Amino acid sequence: MWRPSWQHSGQHAMGILTTQTEDDPPFLNRDFYRRLCLYGRRSGLTVFVFTPQGFDWPHLEVFGFTYDDAHGWVPGRFPLPALVYDRCFFTSKQQYAEYRLALRRLQEHRSVRLLGCGLKGKWDTEQLLRRDGRFDRYLPQTQVLRSMRTLAAWLQDRREAVLKPQGGSQGRGVLLVRREGADAPGSTENDAGASFSVRGRDARNRGLERRFAGEAALLRWLRRFVAQRSYLLQQYLLLQTRTGDAYDVRALVQKDGAGRWQLTGMAVRRGQGGSLTSNLHGGGTALPAEGFLAREFGPARAEELQRELTRLALQLPEALESRHGRLAELGIDFGVDTGGNIWILEVNSKPGRSIFTYVQDHHGRHEAIANPIRYARFLLTQLQPAVTERQRNINAR
Structure with a gap:
């Protein structure tokens, strides 16, 4: 069986840690991971996918899969990677326990770094933002x-x-x-x-x-x-269109190849009629933010809203990172109520990126894939703590 020739070195490798399933190969989000593998290879970075069940700790190896255009998904044994991109989601206590054990052992290993440390939960994130002090008026009770x-x-x-x-x-x-x-x-x-x-x-x-x-x-x-x-x-907020449909604004912010936060893109998620939420998995649709906000609030107010949303989207990760630790990307859900007030609804450190496909934003879709690879390459040469990266971001403005 063909094996990738570069699998014997973990020094320039990024492993994507994800949840094991019964599929073949045994994980979801295969198109996303396929693109990461291919872009990584073009950038000189080995990228492979593995699960918490794939560790061989005595030999400091993991069993995983990489993608090759000629051979598709290829299984193999890989040394522990220098960087781990945590994309684990879990639906049971057992999955969560296996994930926590794997993550703890990875963090104890001096040669392995996480691309970003995942946020703990909604309440902890809300408290981090409250302690910053700049976002109180944007946070619901x-x-x-x-x-x-x-x-x-x-x-x-x-x-x-x-x-x-x-x-x-x-x-x-x-x-x-x-x-x-x-x-x-x-x-x-x-x-x-x-x-x-x-x-x-x-x-x-x-x-x-x-x-x-x-x-x-x-x-x-x-x-x-x-x-x-x-x-x-x-607190219940009236986050609806003039016709009564629920909606929110999803912003994806990511570190780039220089370790600086960038707004990759922004889109509106509009829920089905009568739905409380606007999530795409619940039947919602995605729309370009600029045109949607202009229709709801008029062009002038929409432009003001977009400027404020962009400012917040770039301030939030720096505020969280300074208190939490290194982050690589965030999906930020904003609400805009019927009075035009902006609310911070949720911050997710393992964001999806399907909105770019829905709104046919090909540049945003490419950047959403490329930025984790670019940031990984940056970290392999820098590996600086989050507070240093935050200071660099501030000095660059």
Whole structure:
């Protein structure tokens, strides 16, 4: 069987750590990883894909796959790479435990560096941004859902709450809970007319809608729905088009070949009619941001919004990096409410990039693939800590 001739050296290699599946080869996102392998080869960098189950620690090797145009996906044994690009996602506690063990052992090995250290979760990220101080007016009110009493008190004060899983993605498990009826804020569950509605998506990303005659029935159902998962309560924002469709603005920011943050691209994700979320996996569509915002707010205001979104998209990674550690790329979800106010909804350190395909932004699609390779090559010669990179970014402006 053909084997890649450069597999015997890990000094100029980047391994993509991803989740093992039953597929052949045993991982998802194969087109993305294929492009990374090919661009890496053209750039003089060995790129291969491996999973937490592929380690041979006694020999300091991993079993993985690389891609070659002539042979397709080729399996092989590779030395531990100098850099690891963490693209692991997990759907079970066992997968998460295997991932954490592999990551810990990699970080203990002096010759291996991570391209970027993944953010922990929505609440931790929100707290990092709060501590910075520059983003308070862009952050929705957020609270950890410690018990259903927390939600009951929230609904008495505000009538509406968005429930988000701390570790969720793609809109799965996100709910809007609304107190309805003739009761005023501050009333109790015994008041006549108190009723509740819930809409959103379940853990399998299926739409759901429920109604409850009283608070007790609502909380019983939510306890079963939430189960043992960690959830956040968040202020409900009216992030809709004039026709009532949910939308957000996704920005992809990445380190370039000089270790500086760049805005790779920006696009609007518009949800299906009646959907709470705008995620593409939930049936949403992607549209170019410039034209969409101009239609919603007029050309002049749209231009102002884009300038502010760009500024925030470049400030956020520096703020997070200075408190968290090295990052390589971020997907930032912004909301723009009906009054034209910008909100920071979510920051993801393992972002997707399918928006560029949807909006036919071929340059953005290419840059989204090329930048991790360019930054990897930069790190192989620099390997400087995040605070040094941040200072370089500031000095370059």
